[in-house]
Amino acid sequence: MRRTVAVMFGGRSLEHDVSVVSGLQILHAVDPERFAPMPIYIDQSLRWWVGDELWHKESFKGGGPDRAHATEVALSPGFGTSMLAPVGFSRPISVDVFIPVLHGTFGEDGSIQGQLELGGCAYVGSGVLASAVGMNKRMTKIVASHAAVPIVPWLSCERSVLDRGHDWMRDYPAKVEASFGWPVIVKPCNLGSSAGVTTANDADEMVAGILKVFEYDVEALIEPFIRNRLEINVAVAGLDVPVASVTEMPVTSQASILSFSEKYKREGRKSIGSSEGMAGALRVLDPSDLPAEMRASAQRHATTVFAALGCEGISRIDFLVDADRGTLYFNEINTLPGSLAFYLWSAAPHYWTITELLARLIDRAERLRAMKRGLQRKPPAELSLL
Amino acid sequence: MRSFWPFMPILAATYLFLAWRRLLAYLRYFQQEGYEPLRFLRWVSVRSLNDPAFWLSIGAAFLFTVAPRTALVVFVAGAVFLGVAQPDPRSTGKIPLRLTWRATRVLAVATVFSAALWVFLTRGYVDRDLQAPLMASAWMFVLLPLVLIAANASLVPYERAVQRRYETDARRRIADVQPFVVGITGSYGKSSTKAMLGHLLQFHAPTLAASGSINTLMGVTRHIRDDLVFGHKFMVVEMGAFKRGSIRRLCQLTPPSAGVITAVGDMHLERFGSLDEIVRAKSELAEAVPAGGLLVVNADSPGALRIARSFGDRKVLLYGERSPEDLATRVEHIVFSRQGTTFTLRTPDGTYRCFTPLLGRPIILNLAGAFTLAAAVGMDPDVIVAAMRTLKPVANRLEVIEERGVTWIRDAYNSNQFGFRAALEVAASLPVARRFLATPGVIELGSDQFDVNRALSKEAAAVCDTTLVVSDTNRAAFEAGHREAGKEAHLVAVPNRTEAFRWLRETIKDGDAVILENDLPDLYEKSAGVFWKAS
Numbered sequence: 001m002r003r004t005v006a007v008m009f010g011g012r013s014l015e016h017d018v019s020v021v022s023g024l025q026i027l028h029a030v031d032p033e034r035f036a037p038m039p040i041y042i043d044q045s046l047r048w049w050v051g052d053e054l055w056h057k058e059s060f061k062g063g064g065p066d067r068a069h070a071t072e073v074a075l076s077p078g079f080g081t082s083m084l085a086p087v088g089f090s091r092p093i094s095v096d097v098f099i100p101v102l103h104g105t106f107g108e109d110g111s112i113q114g115q116l117e118l119g120g121c122a123y124v125g126s127g128v129l130a131s132a133v134g135m136n137k138r139m140t141k142i143v144a145s146h147a148a149v150p151i152v153p154w155l156s157c158e159r160s161v162l163d164r165g166h167d168w169m170r171d172y173p174a175k176v177e178a179s180f181g182w183p184v185i186v187k188p189c190n191l192g193s194s195a196g197v198t199t200a201n202d203a204d205e206m207v208a209g210i211l212k213v214f215e216y217d218v219e220a221l222i223e224p225f226i227r228n229r230l231e232i233n234v235a236v237a238g239l240d241v242p243v244a245s246v247t248e249m250p251v252t253s254q255a256s257i258l259s260f261s262e263k264y265k266r267e268g269r270k271s272i273g274s275s276e277g278m279a280g281a282l283r284v285l286d287p288s289d290l291p292a293e294m295r296a297s298a299q300r301h302a303t304t305v306f307a308a309l310g311c312e313g314i315s316r317i318d319f320l321v322d323a324d325r326g327t328l329y330f331n332e333i334n335t336l337p338g339s340l341a342f343y344l345w346s347a348a349p350h351y352w353t354i355t356e357l358l359a360r361l362i363d364r365a366e367r368l369r370a371m372k373r374g375l376q377r378k379p380p381a382e383l384s385l386l
Numbered sequence: 387m388r389s390f391w392p393f394m395p396i397l398a399a400t401y402l403f404l405a406w407r408r409l410l411a412y413l414r415y416f417q418q419e420g421y422e423p424l425r426f427l428r429w430v431s432v433r434s435l436n437d438p439a440f441w442l443s444i445g446a447a448f449l450f451t452v453a454p455r456t457a458l459v460v461f462v463a464g465a466v467f468l469g470v471a472q473p474d475p476r477s478t479g480k481i482p483l484r485l486t487w488r489a490t491r492v493l494a495v496a497t498v499f500s501a502a503l504w505v506f507l508t509r510g511y512v513d514r515d516l517q518a519p520l521m522a523s524a525w526m527f528v529l530l531p532l533v534l535i536a537a538n539a540s541l542v543p544y545e546r547a548v549q550r551r552y553e554t555d556a557r558r559r560i561a562d563v564q565p566f567v568v569g570i571t572g573s574y575g576k577s578s579t580k581a582m583l584g585h586l587l588q589f590h591a592p593t594l595a596a597s598g599s600i601n602t603l604m605g606v607t608r609h610i611r612d613d614l615v616f617g618h619k620f621m622v623v624e625m626g627a628f629k630r631g632s633i634r635r636l637c638q639l640t641p642p643s644a645g646v647i648t649a650v651g652d653m654h655l656e657r658f659g660s661l662d663e664i665v666r667a668k669s670e671l672a673e674a675v676p677a678g679g680l681l682v683v684n685a686d687s688p689g690a691l692r693i694a695r696s697f698g699d700r701k702v703l704l705y706g707e708r709s710p711e712d713l714a715t716r717v718e719h720i721v722f723s724r725q726g727t728t729f730t731l732r733t734p735d736g737t738y739r740c741f742t743p744l745l746g747r748p749i750i751l752n753l754a755g756a757f758t759l760a761a762a763v764g765m766d767p768d769v770i771v772a773a774m775r776t777l778k779p780v781a782n783r784l785e786v787i788e789e790r791g792v793t794w795i796r797d798a799y800n801s802n803q804f805g806f807r808a809a810l811e812v813a814a815s816l817p818v819a820r821r822f823l824a825t826p827g828v829i830e831l832g833s834d835q836f837d838v839n840r841a842l843s844k845e846a847a848a849v850c851d852t853t854l855v856v857s858d859t860n861r862a863a864f865e866a867g868h869r870e871a872g873k874e875a876h877l878v879a880v881p882n883r884t885e886a887f888r889w890l891r892e893t894i895k896d897g898d899a900v901i902l903e904n905d906l907p908d909l910y911e912k913s914a915g916v917f918w919k920a921s
Contacts, residue, residue, distance in 0.1 A: 062477075162769070169768055169769070204772070204775070207772045207775075208773075208775035208776050211589055211773050211775075211776045212776045214589060215776065
């Protein structure tokens with residue numbers, strides 16, 4: 001019997017559209033001979049929809065799919081039912097495995113994973129803790145540095161400074177000057193995309209950058225801007241042991257940060273098929289001029305961070321290289337990367353198609369669920385009070 | 387002849403299909419006119435007599451007397467063709483029809499009315515056999531705009547009841563949450579001041595400010611019900627008015643603790659009748675601010691200053707640039723660049739050097755108003771100045787964009803002469819090769835409209851190498867203005883926006899700048915595409 005695999009996409013974050021593009025890619029990549037894939041579109045109000053129309057990207061243009069041709073559903077209450085209960089009068093739909101492809105807030109941060117855990121569902125990808133920690137750049141840095149992975153130094157500025165007058169506007173520039181100097185990058189602590197990221201050359205720009213972050217997030221991270229920098233990304237798949245992919249180097253037009261539009265809207269040079277999203281960004285796979293030692297370090301550090309956070313599914317771990325010093329730094333982890341970073345598995349030594357990889361991850365998700373179900377839930381005598 | 391009666395259902399269905407399409411088309415304009423019958427009728431004029439559907443019905447009715455079968459086929463085929471050829475107002479035009487619940491209700495009732503009336507008229511012609519429904523169709527296609535008005539009128543009691551219920555709910559929410567309400571009114575600059583004040587105050591305390599131009603009782607009611615939650619400390623409400631009493635009703639819904647009056651001038655003069663009437667309408671906000679409450683007023687605007695002087699028991703704070711008054715905030719040293727504006731704010735407590743990515747003198751003045759209010763409610767001025775750097779230009783409101791070597795000054799949402807001049811000033815200050823202006827001019831200025839547009843045309847001629855005057859609305863005034871400037875050859879008249887862009891595409895080169903100033907609603911363009919696709 002083919003198992004029903006529900007791919008969840010959309011959501012309420014800034015990356016709603018990216019999630020739709022990624023989700024549809026994954027939906028079409030699920031092996032239809034082994035599984036019965038189905039889309040679940042989660043709209044901006046976090047209502048869940050199913051229906052045939054949701055298979056097509058065209059349906060999502062101009063305000064999203066026609067709700068009249070879709071059925072609203074909700075995850076059935078009750079642990080272990082793993083059922084989609086229609087809000088109207090249709091029949092419930094049983095789902096074997098969920099694949100959340102929801103980037104950013106309410107999707108990549110453990111929220112949706114928590115909901116699936118409450119339902120006792122099998123799902124592909126990281127659990128609540130790894131997702132939540134992976135979403136928070138400050139927490140990720142702490143975990144990574146604890147695991148002896150090199151990180152870029154940082155300062156953190158919480159939104160509550162706004163409640164305490166304007167001293168912070170002098171204190172933070174002073175801290176920057178005392179620690180790593182100008183210029184700096186100011187970025188939101190909890191967002192997955194490049195939204196709200198600025199480069200600041202002086203105190204005024206940095207303060208404005210922090211305020212800009214506070215439009216999106218409650219915490220800003222300040223890091224030194226590495227002038228001559230390269231980015232290297234590595235994906236890790238959580239199979240029986242975490243496996244690192246080849247490295248990739250996103251190519252930017254300037255020596256600046258990869259901006260949101262560059263990440264998601266540009267045509268690819270080595271992209272696979274007619275995909276979009278992160279798979280469509282300009283990149284070089286397995287750059288030949290990257291020293292073998294650095295490549296190996298990136299792959300080793302990637303699996304270390306993946307394991308330290310307790311990730312599952314596919315994560316993409318991003319590194320920065322200070323080209324002047326030849327130093328590699330862990331930058332951030334995406335526990336639900338765009339397109340599940342499938343383009344990183346198509347090269348040597350793996351040559352895995354996303355379809356094969358998904359099948360393995362679906363199997364593993366079911367095994368993990370079964371394992372969790374098997375955990376002892378019967379309270380010991382001292383806790384049986386009633 | 388009786389043998390034709392089986393065709394009746396086909397004729398009825400055909401008529402109903404085309405009538406529904408036409409109602410949909412008219413509804414867009416009825417909605418754009420705020421469901422006001424007289425304004426809508428002024429737009430309709432004799433338009434429905436030009437509807438090919440009317441002529442098709444008349445033609446088919448006459449043909450019926452000589453070739454009945456052919457007439458029926460012609461009518462059915464023609465009506466289906468016209469219905470399909472008509473552009474869908476929900477997805478075309480500058481302001482597409484939004485099928486809100488209200489619009490849907492009006493459309494549904496109008497469709498029922500048009501069917502009932504058609505049956506009534508058909509029965510009146512019953513002796514003439516199937517010629518009757520054809521003549522009834524002809525009448526109906528002429529009367530459809532009136533049917534829409536009647537449908538709307540029949541729904542008034544229901545709409546009022548719904549609105550009252552929503553208002554009560556919103557009022558209760560305001561009373562529970564108790565935000566510090568800042569009302570903003572003025573003839574221009576309300577939306578931008580609201581957006582800027584909301585942006586600045588969010589760094590002080592949780593603030594609710596509606597996006598866009600929500601400024602009507604219904605819009606604000608909905609906004610409160612959807613978005614106001616416990617924890618909001620400030621609520622910034624834009625208060626628009628087309629007649630006296632509008633702002634008073636808004637103030638009853640959201641009693642303001644403070645008010646900002648941006649500028650009082652001749653915007654919507656046509657609707658108000660006189661400047662005094664506008665001043666009285668805008669005074670309603672000041673009246674609603676309690677004694678001792680904050681009233682932040684643009685002293686550069688004589689009308690606004692008049693209001694400030696009438697309410698001496700309020701705590702009046704003035705801001706401005708040129709006013710000789712004793713100002714709480716004075717704007718000085720404005721310098722524009724492609725990146726934004728650098729300026730100084732002088733207050734009794736200190737002088738602040740500011741930068742913002744926004745452009746345009748009126749915008750900077752509005753920002754000074756927002757600064758004055760934010761500082762007066764306890765926000766740290768240094769934080770306000772820092773937050774000014776994070777303001778983002780609103781799309782099409784003096785937004786400067788570089789695209790393939792061409793500088794676009796997009797100011798399509800501006801619709802007043804001051805904004806118009808501000809865009810010219812910014813364009814003049816940017817180092818570019820040639821400057822082009824595309825605009826239909828400004829409207830709703832009553833008897834002053836010609837003179838104002840002539841003056842703007844003259845000023846544009848001094849700044850721009852070529853001006854494209856779009857549509858016939860203000861064409862004569864622009865021609866007069868350019869003639870006075872001795873630059874008739876520098877004016878090009880185009881029928882619509884599409885043509886303007888076509889002309890620009892063929893003409894502009896790297897290093898040029900284009901100002902897109904004001905974009906009239908479809909109502910003011912002749913080829914807006916009611917029955918046919920716009921050319």
